[in-house]
Amino acid sequence: MKSNLPVDILDDRKDFVCCKSGKGDGKVKCDSDSVAGSVSQRACVYCGARVVLNPITDAVHIVHGPIGCASYTWDIRGSLSSGPETYRNSFSTDLREQDVIFGGEKKLAGAIDEIIVKYSPKVVFVYSTCIVGVIGDDIEAVCKSAEKKHSIRVIPIQSTGFAGNKSQGYKAACNALLRLMGESIQPKVTGINFLGDFNLAGEIWIVEEYLKKCGINIITKITGDSRVEEIMKAPSAELNVVQCAGSMTYLAKEMDKRFGIPFVKVSFYGLEDTKTSIMQIAKAVGDKQVLEKAVELIMDEEYKASLMLEQYRQRLKGKRAAIYVGGGFKAISLIKQFADLGMKTVMVGTQTGKAEEYEIIRSIADEGAVILDDSNPAELEGFIKQKGADILVGGVKERPLAYKLGIAFCDHNHERKHPLCGFEGAVNFAKEVDMSINSPIWKFVKDENKCL
Amino acid sequence: MLDFTPKEYVDRSALVINPAKTCQPVGAMYAALGIHKCLPHSHGSQGCCAYHRKFLTRNFRDPVMASTSSFTEGAAVFGGGTNLKTAIRNIFSIYDPDIVAVHTTCLSETIGDDIPTFVMEAKVPEGKVVIHANTPSYVGSHVTGFSNMVKGMVKYLAQNSKTPNGKVNIIPGFINPGDMREIKRILKAMGIEFIMFPDTSGVLDAPMTGKYDMYPSGGTKIQDLIDSGNSKETIAFGSFASADGAFELEKKCKVPAKVLKTPIGITATDEFLMAVSRLTGKEIPQELEEERGQVVDIMVDCHYHYHGKKVAIFGDPDVVAALTEFTLSMGMIPKYVLTGTPGEAFEREVRGMLSEAGVDGKVKSAGDLFTLHQWIKEEPVDLLLGTTYGKYISKAEDIPLVRIGFPVLDRSVHSYLPITGYKGAMRIIEMISNALLDRQDRDAADEDLELIL
Numbered sequence: 058m059k060s061n062l063p064v065d066i067l068d069d070r071k072d073f074v075c076c077k078s079g080k081g082d083g084k085v086k087c088d089s090d091s092v093a094g095s096v097s098q099r100a101c102v103y104c105g106a107r108v109v110l111n112p113i114t115d116a117v118h119i120v121h122g123p124i125g126c127a128s129y130t131w132d133i134r135g136s137l138s139s140g141p142e143t144y145r146n147s148f149s150t151d152l153r154e155q156d157v158i159f160g161g162e163k164k165l166a167g168a169i170d171e172i173i174v175k176y177s178p179k180v181v182f183v184y185s186t187c188i189v190g191v192i193g194d195d196i197e198a199v200c201k202s203a204e205k206k207h208s209i210r211v212i213p214i215q216s217t218g219f220a221g222n223k224s225q226g227y228k229a230a231c232n233a234l235l236r237l238m239g240e241s242i243q244p245k246v247t248g249i250n251f252l253g254d255f256n257l258a259g260e261i262w263i264v265e266e267y268l269k270k271c272g273i274n275i276i277t278k279i280t281g282d283s284r285v286e287e288i289m290k291a292p293s294a295e296l297n298v299v300q301c302a303g304s305m306t307y308l309a310k311e312m313d314k315r316f317g318i319p320f321v322k323v324s325f326y327g328l329e330d331t332k333t334s335i336m337q338i339a340k341a342v343g344d345k346q347v348l349e350k351a352v353e354l355i356m357d358e359e360y361k362a363s364l365m366l367e368q369y370r371q372r373l374k375g376k377r378a379a380i381y382v383g384g385g386f387k388a389i390s391l392i393k394q395f396a397d398l399g400m401k402t403v404m405v406g407t408q409t410g411k412a413e414e415y416e417i418i419r420s421i422a423d424e425g426a427v428i429l430d431d432s433n434p435a436e437l438e439g440f441i442k443q444k445g446a447d448i449l450v451g452g453v454k455e456r457p458l459a460y461k462l463g464i465a466f467c468d469h470n471h472e473r474k475h476p477l478c479g480f481e482g483a484v485n486f487a488k489e490v491d492m493s494i495n496s497p498i499w500k501f502v503k504d505e506n507k508c509l
Numbered sequence: 510m511l512d513f514t515p516k517e518y519v520d521r522s523a524l525v526i527n528p529a530k531t532c533q534p535v536g537a538m539y540a541a542l543g544i545h546k547c548l549p550h551s552h553g554s555q556g557c558c559a560y561h562r563k564f565l566t567r568n569f570r571d572p573v574m575a576s577t578s579s580f581t582e583g584a585a586v587f588g589g590g591t592n593l594k595t596a597i598r599n600i601f602s603i604y605d606p607d608i609v610a611v612h613t614t615c616l617s618e619t620i621g622d623d624i625p626t627f628v629m630e631a632k633v634p635e636g637k638v639v640i641h642a643n644t645p646s647y648v649g650s651h652v653t654g655f656s657n658m659v660k661g662m663v664k665y666l667a668q669n670s671k672t673p674n675g676k677v678n679i680i681p682g683f684i685n686p687g688d689m690r691e692i693k694r695i696l697k698a699m700g701i702e703f704i705m706f707p708d709t710s711g712v713l714d715a716p717m718t719g720k721y722d723m724y725p726s727g728g729t730k731i732q733d734l735i736d737s738g739n740s741k742e743t744i745a746f747g748s749f750a751s752a753d754g755a756f757e758l759e760k761k762c763k764v765p766a767k768v769l770k771t772p773i774g775i776t777a778t779d780e781f782l783m784a785v786s787r788l789t790g791k792e793i794p795q796e797l798e799e800e801r802g803q804v805v806d807i808m809v810d811c812h813y814h815y816h817g818k819k820v821a822i823f824g825d826p827d828v829v830a831a832l833t834e835f836t837l838s839m840g841m842i843p844k845y846v847l848t849g850t851p852g853e854a855f856e857r858e859v860r861g862m863l864s865e866a867g868v869d870g871k872v873k874s875a876g877d878l879f880t881l882h883q884w885i886k887e888e889p890v891d892l893l894l895g896t897t898y899g900k901y902i903s904k905a906e907d908i909p910l911v912r913i914g915f916p917v918l919d920r921s922v923h924s925y926l927p928i929t930g931y932k933g934a935m936r937i938i939e940m941i942s943n944a945l946l947d948r949q950d951r952d953a954a955d956e957d958l959e960l961i962l
């Protein structure tokens with residue numbers, strides 16, 4: 058079956074790609090390191106940790122390493138804040154040759170002192186990068202003595218780049234969050250924690266609004282638009298609602314163990330998943346009244362959204378979509394969303410999807426769809442062309458690729474400019490897909506080299 | 510509130526806040542993309558490569574290809590030799606470039622990987638080439654990385670075969686493809702034969718064809734890189750990004766090196782034209798004379814739009830130094846001039862310009878934007894000239910920002926149009942005066958709004 062794939066694939070990569078055929082065979086290998094020499098789209102441990110923690114708005118994030126790692130992550134996430142903007146500054150020890158030779162601990166301690174004395178932040182996160190793992194700086198010890206000296210929380214994150222991939226970074230971030238929450242059991246408060254929304258384009262505010270209308274209170278948002286004190290209150294919640302499963306399942310499981318907080322997985326992407334998720338949360342924490350309000354809200358919002366969606370459905374019917382996103386859960390929601398718009402998904406790939414997620418993807422993907430893990434531009438190009446996709450959904454590195462191929466693009470990653478979650482997000486999504494697919498620009502692309 | 514910077518001076522020795530530079534590998538990657546059919550290869554963990562590609566993609570809005578050695582813990586302990594050799598095999602068999610340009614990262618540098626030996630041991634197919642540059646992230650900045658990769662090209666490829674080609678080598682420096690195009694246009698207009706390396710035009714500003722080419726048609730050909738050892742002279746634009754490559758070529762192939770300022774503004778462009786004219790005996794053609802005359806005409810027409818305005822300039826050293834000279838010649842006051850790249854030479858050069866013009870300004874290398882912001886809080890300026898990262902200061906202090914340099918992440922088209930040459934000078938004047946006049950209109954009371962400015 059794999060030999061059916063007409064696209065050139067590195068031998069070592071063959072197991073990471075499969076094609077959905079009627080027989081239901083073929084598994085996608087996933088969750089392992091990229092092959093040396095591939096143009097991998099994947100990020101590192103540090104990147105995973107940073108994207109999870111960065112949205113905490115009143116925290117200081119010090120990157121302990123040479124300047125690069127700090128530069129590339131300076132305010133890139135697009136998470137919005139309703140208050141403090143501390144997190145949008147870039148702090149780094151900018152390690153130099155001397156520090157690499159003699160160790161960077163002193164510089165780190167100095168940097169922490171300088172920042173605390175001047176700004177007295179609530180918490181300082183200290184990230185280790187590749188080089189710190191090699192020169193052997195004991196950032197744990199530096200942070201501990203800084204905590205003592207200044208009596209604020211200084212939390213080290215073991216995010217040395219090569220020690221795994223993005224998933225390990227997520228885990229390191231979750232561990233930092235757990236440290237912030239502390240050990241003690243807190244008295245329960247009615248309300249939930251929302252895990253795995255990073256408030257891109259203000260998405261958490263939409264979810265918050267829905268839940269408020271149903272009478273459900275969010276205690277802690279992890280981590281979109283959250284603050285340090287809010288995170289510390291997380292152990293008092295009744296339920297953890299997990300949206301970005303890729304980054305947050307570990308935290309949810311740990312919080313279940315430590316604080317006895319059960320969790321449910323949800324997705325607020327697309328009408329179908331939004332409805333299911335609201336009901337799921339309402340059933341888990343609400344009484345009859347909450348359930349009634351939830352049903353009412355869904356009816357209202359769905360009616361409004363479907364009126365708006367109708368025009369897009371007509372304009373998008375029969376178009377073909379290719380998906381290449383970070384996590385498996387998002388891919389699943391997107392497949393459903395495209396189906397709802399009358400579109401066909403012809404390619405689905407993720408960077409860090411898990412085996413269970415690939416199972417679901419296989420079961421709901423359209424016949425003939427190509428499924429792939431941790432892909433590279435050459436593969437993406439091959440499949441996009443072969444399958445005749447009209448649009449690619451992906452992140453920053455995929456955008457120019459799609460455009461160069463002369464097909465539409467939708468950013469479903471850090472650079473989304475409109476909220477894509479909930480009912481209005483589903484409409485925004487359709488609007489963006491339509492705007493790109495039906496832009497008059499493609500006419501010029503197809504008439505290439507024909508000036509007259 | 511985006512304004513995080515206090516006015517009182519903060520003494521810092523360990524902490525960098527809001528950097529005005531990034532790490533070497535991204536510069537090396539950019540330089541390598543300026544070779545035709547080259548795949549840059551990042552020898553380190555996969556995250557670095559992903560960051561560098563993303564960063565360049567955001568600036569150029571074009572696909573940026575590069576492969577990685579995908580270091581794991583094993584590689585970090587035992588060295589990355591196996592990774593690099595496997596990578597080279599995989600790269601040639603699947604991506605089929607003509608040349609692979611390997612750069613290191615802070616990780617492979619710290620563990621001391623011996624790249625030349627690895628490359629020698631790797632199986633490189635007949636007719637294909639692998640070159641390398643050491644780009645430790647904890648030294649210099651992205652500009653240093655660019656310079657090191659240019660040096661790598663010379664070291665590995667340039668040859669003096671005792672057959673003079675009569676050409677002039679041009680090392681353009683860390684500038685946009687639109688600028689490289691402009692410099693080439695000028696040379697062609699003068700009828701000068703040249704070899705430009707690296708040359709990212711046609712790679713990172715490639716036209717839409719509806720097809721995706723992993724290797725677009727632009728970039729310096731390997732043959733030309735080899736032949737650069739037979740040229741008459743090398744002109745290197747910028748002492749930070751280009752000089753080392755030129756000196757290396759002088760050392761290796763006896764091609765004399767001449768380092769000029771990046772040709773931004775009239776004076777620097779004049780110097781460039783005069784240098785090549787003297788070298789080749791070619792006259793400066795009417796076409797260029799005319800452009801120069803136009804710039805002067807424009808400057809006469811609207812000098813009062815910007816004369817006496819205070820400007821803060823920040824970004825990469827070569828470009829910032831040239832911009833300082835140009836803004837001075839426009840009658841502006843470069844109050845603060847800052848680069849993130851370390852280098853005393855920069856401070857000396859710019860201080861010299863300022864004192865010659867009698868301007869009392871602050872100059873700093875290895876600085877960050879927090880410092881710049883503090884200066885501005887102490888005494889404000891009328892205009893910011895620099896990268897996208899200036900937008901926080903621009904917003905906090907309500908000062909217009911003209912985006913020039915690397916990176917520009919929040920506007921487009923900049924990489925296609927020049928800031929170099931006479932055309933580039935016109936463009937800079939237009940951007941600066943528009944920014945100032947837009948501000949004047951915005952702030953004018955109804956009764957003060959003027960139709961004609």
Ligand code: SF4
Nearest residue numbers: 125126532557614615
């Ligand atoms: S790990 Fe080093 S090379 Fe990689 S991005 Fe960070 S500073 Fe640059």
